[in-house]
Amino acid sequence: MRIERDSETGSHQVLKALAAGVAVAALAIVAHVGRIAESSVAGAVPALGAFGPGKMGQLRAMQLDQTGAVPAGAAELGREALAKAPLAYEPFMAVAASGFREKAAIGTAADAKLLTEALRRNPRSREARYFLMRHALGSGDLNGAVGHIAVLNRLTNGVTDQLMPGLGAAIRSEKQVDEAVTALAPHPELLEPFLKGFSAKAKPAALSTRLVQRLPRSSFANPAVRRQAIRLLISAQAFTQARGLWGAGAASSGLIHSPDFSDTKAPPPFNWDLRADATGAAERDPAGGLAIDYFGRTPGPLVSQLLTLAPGTYKARLDYRTTGGTPGALGVQMTCAGKDLRVFDQPLTGAAGVSQALVVTFTVPQGCPGQQLAIAGRMQESRDSQQALVQKLDVTTGAAK
Secondary structure (H helix, E strand, O other): OOEOOOOOHHHHHHHHHHHHHHHOOHHHHHHHOOOOOOOOOOOOOOOOOOOOOOHHHHHHHHOOOOOOOOOOHHHHHHHHHHHHOOOHHHHHHHHHHHHOOOOOOOHHHHHHHHHHHHHHHHHOOOOHHHHHHHHHHHHOOHHHHHHHHHHHHHOOOOHHHHHHHHHHOOOOOOHHHHHHHHHHHHOHHHHHHHHHHHOOOOOOHHHHHHHHHOHHHHHHHHHHHHHHHHHHHHHHHOOHHHHHHOOOOOOOOOOOOOOOEEEEEEOOOOOOEEEEOOOOOEEEEEOOOOEEEEOOOOOOEEEEEOOOOOEEEEEEEEEEEEEEEOOOEEEEEEEEOOOOOOOEEEOOOOOOEEEEEEEEEEEEEEOOEEEEEEEEEEOOOOOOEEEEEEEEEEEEEEOOO
């Protein structure tokens, strides 16, 4: 996967396609914006002639069709109205909107000027702003498009959830990343849905890290934005940067965060992720540690944490006690994050009811910048279950003595 350079036109074509898609994807929005629906009045455009209040009423009654375009005849009626009612905004919008009749249409520069005049006469015209947004997207003007979306969001609830994910998904070049961050800086409320859309489609690692690096530091005060940014860095295999961003909001010392599982506030993945699914369940025990129940049917992790160990030799120590089932059905495992490479997998054996200390010496290889440490249900023909109370899981440098 490559990053498109600024000289390439593919990225602009994606924005043009997005502008076309907005005509359909934004129907729910413009249902609030311009009451998009078929109308019997919309098709009843009178012949040109004397222009009076009745015709202005007909112009105002026109509604966008199911593709987000104005009906045939609106432009003609709008042109007549321009001469007779120059202070009204509807004639300017009706004439300009003829440039958006086709699904893929983005309007001309002349259409944009007319729409701007419509906004001067009625700054709250959501219809005119909707078409200007499409024109800006189709013209590759991210700053203009984001500005219109921000205003639409203030005028109509739900705009960001409808449009910003699509805009984020359409970003494909370094230049677009920089333009988008600049455009979004004054509108922090748009960042979360934008990042959600950006991460919804696979992006080159360098593009994801560039986006996070250029986001305003103040934006990470929003926990949702911070989580999205961390996910982007992890998807780009930038584990150290992700841990640094995560750690800015959580105190941590040592190679493992909260080895006794006591921190219930810091979020995964650099704190413990406890799961409850078809594999089993893990939860904090009131007396301390974790109570883990592996059902035995579906192998998989029940407790995990993402680490950023440098290549070298380490030892992991797990303090636990089997409380039921078959010892050895559970195991402590480490894999290279994002890769099909297992570092170690050791079963939790020992007699039930007896405290155990499992120590594993292991080596993190080169090319393994992130590691998933987990307590997991293991694959077994017997499908035995196991319940255990885990007091502590820690990792230190050096081999076991």
